[in-house]
Amino acid sequence: MNIDMTKFSGKCSCGRNHKLTVNEIILExxxxxxxxxxxQKDPYIGYHSFAMVCDENTYEAAGKEVEALIKGxxxxxxxxxxxxxxxxxxxxxxxxxxxxxxxxxxxxxxxxTIHDLTRYHAYEKKIPFISVPxxxxxxxxxxxxxxxxxxxxxxxxxxxSPILVIADSQVIAQAPMRLTASGAGDLLGxxxxxxxxxxxxxxxxxxxxxxICSMEYEALDNLxxxxxxxxNGEIAAYEExxxxxxxxxxxxxMTGNSRPASGAEHHMAHFWEMAVINEEISxxxxxxxxxxxxxxxxxxxxxxxxxxxxxxxxxxxxxVETGLIEVTFRDRExxxxxxxxxxxxLLDSIHPDLLSEKTKEIIKIIEEIPEAEEIEDMLRKVGxxxxxxxxxxxxxxxxxxxxIAPYIRDRVTYLRxxxxxxxxxxxxx
Ligand SMILES: NC(=O)C1=CN([C@@H]2O[C@H](COP(=O)(O)OP(=O)(O)OC[C@H]3O[C@@H](n4cnc5c(N)ncnc54)[C@H](OP(=O)(O)O)[C@@H]3O)[C@@H](O)[C@H]2O)C=CC1
Ligand SMILES: O=C(CO)COP(=O)(O)O
Numbered sequence: 001m002n003i004d005m006t007k008f009s010g011k012c013s014c015g016r017n018h019k020l021t022v023n024e025i026i027l028e029x030x031x032x033x034x035x036x037x038x039x040q041k042d043p044y045i046g047y048h049s050f051a052m053v054c055d056e057n058t059y060e061a062a063g064k065e066v067e068a069l070i071k072g073x074x075x076x077x078x079x080x081x082x083x084x085x086x087x088x089x090x091x092x093x094x095x096x097x098x099x100x101x102x103x104x105x106x107x108x109x110x111x112x113t114i115h116d117l118t119r120y121h122a123y124e125k126k127i128p129f130i131s132v133p134x135x136x137x138x139x140x141x142x143x144x145x146x147x148x149x150x151x152x153x154x155x156x157x158x159x160x161s162p163i164l165v166i167a168d169s170q171v172i173a174q175a176p177m178r179l180t181a182s183g184a185g186d187l188l189g190x191x192x193x194x195x196x197x198x199x200x201x202x203x204x205x206x207x208x209x210x211x212i213c214s215m216e217y218e219a220l221d222n223l224x225x226x227x228x229x230x231x232n233g234e235i236a237a238y239e240e241x242x243x244x245x246x247x248x249x250x251x252x253x254m255t256g257n258s259r260p261a262s263g264a265e266h267h268m269a270h271f272w273e274m275a276v277i278n279e280e281i282s283x284x285x286x287x288x289x290x291x292x293x294x295x296x297x298x299x300x301x302x303x304x305x306x307x308x309x310x311x312x313x314x315x316x317x318x319x320v321e322t323g324l325i326e327v328t329f330r331d332r333e334x335x336x337x338x339x340x341x342x343x344x345x346l347l348d349s350i351h352p353d354l355l356s357e358k359t360k361e362i363i364k365i366i367e368e369i370p371e372a373e374e375i376e377d378m379l380r381k382v383g384x385x386x387x388x389x390x391x392x393x394x395x396x397x398x399x400x401x402x403x404i405a406p407y408i409r410d411r412v413t414y415l416r417x418x419x420x421x422x423x424x425x426x427x428x429x
Pocket of ligand 1: 056061083111112146171
């Protein structure tokens with residue numbers, strides 16, 4: 001399927017003129033074979049010196065074929081072991097680029113890490129890149145930001161989207177099931193991300209776009225209907241999941257940031273990824289997001305039950321947990337970065353009276369998030385990860401995560417707002 005990009009750009013009822021930086025997305029069986037024909041078209045015909053960034057596994061999955069299809073392409077094949085989107089990975093690609101002939105277009109062949117490393121260098125070198133995803137594992141393929149672990153701090157860095165995506169559903173359907181389940185977790189995470197966006201909009205008027213929200217809810221419905229097909233290896237189901245993940249990336253382009261794709265569940269996932277947590281875990285991004293969704297969604301539903309009974313008081317003011325940040329992030333520089341992210345206190349934009357006034361609307365938004373058992377059932381269908389224990393953490397990590405994760409980004413989420421209520425300490429345990 002050729003995704004019709006005109007559906008996502010242009011004037012919108014939200015008041016913005018949405019602009020996309022990706023020209024074209026091809027998602028179909030055998031898409032790789034179309035590479036030579038596509039590269040003969042404008043604007044791709046203008047590029048003459050391609051360099052592929054891949055690793056050992058993704059070279060086998062698709063890189064080999066891409067190498068045969070793009071004459072003269074130079075190859076940067078990274079070692080798979082311990083490869084991360086961090087300062088070490090960035091330097092490895094930089095060193096390889098310095099040793100090769102000047103390139104005017106990069107080609108990312110791989111999953112999330114390879115794409116973030118490639119987009120980082122495309123941005124730095126001011127050259128475009130083409131995306132060849134090898135697994136439906138993340139929604140970051142057409143993202144404009146690189147999600148990097150930079151000296152231990154998980155942060156979003158400005159980068160670029162690919163100009164073209166060539167997603168071969170045959171390659172994607174053959175990726176390990178664990179990667180597919182991880183992609184399902186990343187997409188399901190949009191339930192809490194959207195709830196956070198809608199609640200914040202309600203309380204402080206932050207920009208929101210109904211069209212983007214509807215696009216994401218549609219992708220979630222389609223994913224629910226595709227879970228059985230994913231389990232059975234049906235190509236159509238893989239195309240549906242990949243389409244949803246790409247759509248989420250387009251939503252980020254339309255908004256200009258990751259607001260529609262990343263809320264409390266992602267903040268939890270990022271928190272667990274930070275080096276300072278001390279407990280080494282080796283889960284994929286979407287696995288962590290799926291567990292983040294189960295925890296954050298569960299906490300939101302507990303809050304809704306207090307709200308429904310009217311059993312709550314709202315505080316006049318809420319401070320950032322600076323003491324807790326200091327205890328958790330003992331590395332001074334990291335601690336300072338996180339404190340800087342929270343200055344000024346974003347909760348100053350939330351007026352306690354309005355929080356009380358909007359109770360009914362908040363309950364309605366929370367009810368759009370499936371209950372934890374339903375999410376677990378969905379993840380179970382694709383063999384996904386569902387709990388802190390499966391990630392390799394002790395259950396006590398839940399409370400620590402709920403208290404600190406909301407502060408690792410400068411974004412208001414309902415998990416952060418919850419501190420206004422007197423029932424906060426009971427529901428995060
Ligand atoms: N920029 C953005 O907006 C976003 C970025 N991200 C980032 O993406 C990263 C996670 O990416 P994710 O895709 O989960 O995982 P990774 O890219 O880190 O790793 C995936 C693993 O699967 C292997 N692999 C990929 N495709 C195939 C295939 N077809 N067959 C066999 N093996 C395969 C890779 O091989 P190998 O070991 O050789 O690499 C790698 O081991 C994180 O850093 C996350 O922060 C996530 C979401 C959004
Ligand atoms: O992972 C992402 C979307 O899936 C990007 O999120 P952040 O902007 O929180 O890094």
